[in-house]
Amino acid sequence: xxxxxxxxxGGMADSAHLARxxxxxxxxxxxSSEHAFWQDFTxxxxxxxxxxxxxxxxxxxxxxxxxxxxxxxxxxxxxxxMRINGKNRLACKTLIKDIADLDGGPKxxxxxxxxxxxxxxxxxxxxxxxxxxxxxxDVMPFLITTGNQPSREHRQSAEQRERFDDTxxxxxxxxxxxxxxxxxxxxxxxGPAAIVNAHxxxxxxxxxxxxxxxxxLNDRDGVWRCRTxxxxxxxxxxxxEVTKAIQEVKQALITRRF
Amino acid sequence: xxxxxxxxxxxxxxxRRYGPDNPAPVIEPPRARTHRTPRTTRTNFELYGWLFMxxxxxxxxxxxxxxxxxxxxxxxxVSKVSFAFVAGRWASPFWQVWDLLMLWLAMLHGGNGLRxxxxxxxxxxxxxxxxxxxxxxxxxxxxxxxxxxxxxxDPNIS
Ligand code: SF4
Ligand code: FES
Numbered sequence: 496x497x498x499x500x501x502x503x504x505g506g507m508a509d510s511a512h513l514a515r516x517x518x519x520x521x522x523x524x525x526x527s528s529e530h531a532f533w534q535d536f537t538x539x540x541x542x543x544x545x546x547x548x549x550x551x552x553x554x555x556x557x558x559x560x561x562x563x564x565x566x567x568x569x570x571x572x573x574x575x576x577m578r579i580n581g582k583n584r585l586a587c588k589t590l591i592k593d594i595a596d597l598d599g600g601p602k603x604x605x606x607x608x609x610x611x612x613x614x615x616x617x618x619x620x621x622x623x624x625x626x627x628x629x630x631x632x633d634v635m636p637f638l639i640t641t642g643n644q645p646s647r648e649h650r651q652s653a654e655q656r657e658r659f660d661d662t663x664x665x666x667x668x669x670x671x672x673x674x675x676x677x678x679x680x681x682x683x684x685x686g687p688a689a690i691v692n693a694h695x696x697x698x699x700x701x702x703x704x705x706x707x708x709x710x711x712l713n714d715r716d717g718v719w720r721c722r723t724x725x726x727x728x729x730x731x732x733x734x735x736e737v738t739k740a741i742q743e744v745k746q747a748l749i750t751r752r753f
Numbered sequence: 754x755x756x757x758x759x760x761x762x763x764x765x766x767x768x769r770r771y772g773p774d775n776p777a778p779v780i781e782p783p784r785a786r787t788h789r790t791p792r793t794t795r796t797n798f799e800l801y802g803w804l805f806m807x808x809x810x811x812x813x814x815x816x817x818x819x820x821x822x823x824x825x826x827x828x829x830x831v832s833k834v835s836f837a838f839v840a841g842r843w844a845s846p847f848w849q850v851w852d853l854l855m856l857w858l859a860m861l862h863g864g865n866g867l868r869x870x871x872x873x874x875x876x877x878x879x880x881x882x883x884x885x886x887x888x889x890x891x892x893x894x895x896x897x898x899x900x901x902x903x904x905x906x907d908p909n910i911s
Binding site: 719 | 772795797799800802803804869872873874876
């Protein structure tokens with residue numbers, strides 16, 4: 496963690512690497528006001544730190560009421576997806592130097608941090624993830640097999656594993672679903688993350704539930720609502736080709752129905 | 754450290770704070786999946802709709818561009834288009850079928866496109882329903898009227 500250097504004790508050397516960055520955070524507390532508002536925090540922080548470190552510094556040293564989710568702090572758990580400078584990212588994978596206006600001097604643009612769009616804000620940067628997980632559960636994200644309980648492992652070749660490798664990387668952060676304009680306007684749409692996780696099983700050679708999942712995604716609010724906007728692919732912190740996965744599900748539906 | 758709190762927030766603090774005795778209103782997530790969410794239809798309607806948009810789009814490119822070239826560019830451009838010109842073209846079944854195809858494909862393609870837009874953007878169920886009804890009535894009316902004209906066109910009308 497960078498140290499706050501309001502009263503530098505160790506002279507210039509200590510604070511030379513620090514930069515002054517303003518973070519403009521969308522705050523909302525239903526217990527004090529029904530309105531959300533913007534609050535600016537100006538920190539002296541090492542630009543090589545991550546946005547999550549800045550949030551920590553604010554919460555621990557400036558304002559303990561700032562509320563956000565995070566667990567692992569290393570891009571594994573997917574709890575801290577938020578809109579940073581208008582783009583959905585993980586706060587723990589975003590370096591301040593990559594997004595802050597460091598050369599702007601006193602007129603520098605602030606780093607703008609908002610909760611994910613399209614989901615109900617509960618407090619500050621925390622949104623209600625229930626609709627997101629509901630859609631996830633609806634595609635049955637677990638292995639479906641028939642017949643007797645296996646007495647040994649399900650065999651799979653390297654090529655068969657490779658077929659769905661990309662979509663196994665999802666950490667359910669909701670950055671993609673929270674970036675999808677179709678989802679913003681209509682929460683009934685499954686959203687990219689649910690389709691990604693259906694894709695992971697549909698194309699798994701060991702799984703036998705593909706037809707059921709395709710049936711679910713063939714419906715009104717399934718893959719056909721995707722407009723190939725590519726916001727999800729842009730947003731995914733794991734670099735999953737989300738739109739491609741959705742298109743592959745569409746393709747599978749078409750080839751199975753004809 | 755500069756901490757600016759906007760006016761709105763300041764104005765709302767004070768007397769009417771929410772707390773255990775005065776809880777904040779519950780905010781329902783917009784149109785979440787509830788027991789009232791429509792059941793699955795288990796049809797391939799959306800699949801066919803999606804395919805139709807692609808196929809009709811490709812056909813329309815050919816149909817419409819040829820139509821525009823004939824109507825607006827060749828043989829003196831738009832000034833030549835008159836009753837006699839239309840009558841002359843519709844004397845041939847080929848152009849009748851061409852125009853019929855163009856009418857049906859363009860109307861269904863555009864109608865389905867608008868249906869998608871209404872589904873995406875209409876917020877309330879009743880707005881959505883009535884916008885779609887309006888759309889369907891307008892589409893059916895235009896398609897039927899156009900078809901009627903193509904088939905009953907009388908070049909000798911006085
Ligand atoms: S696909 Fe990517 S952006 Fe979407 S939930 Fe999974 S990890 Fe997050
Ligand atoms: S805190 Fe776990 S992914 Fe960022």
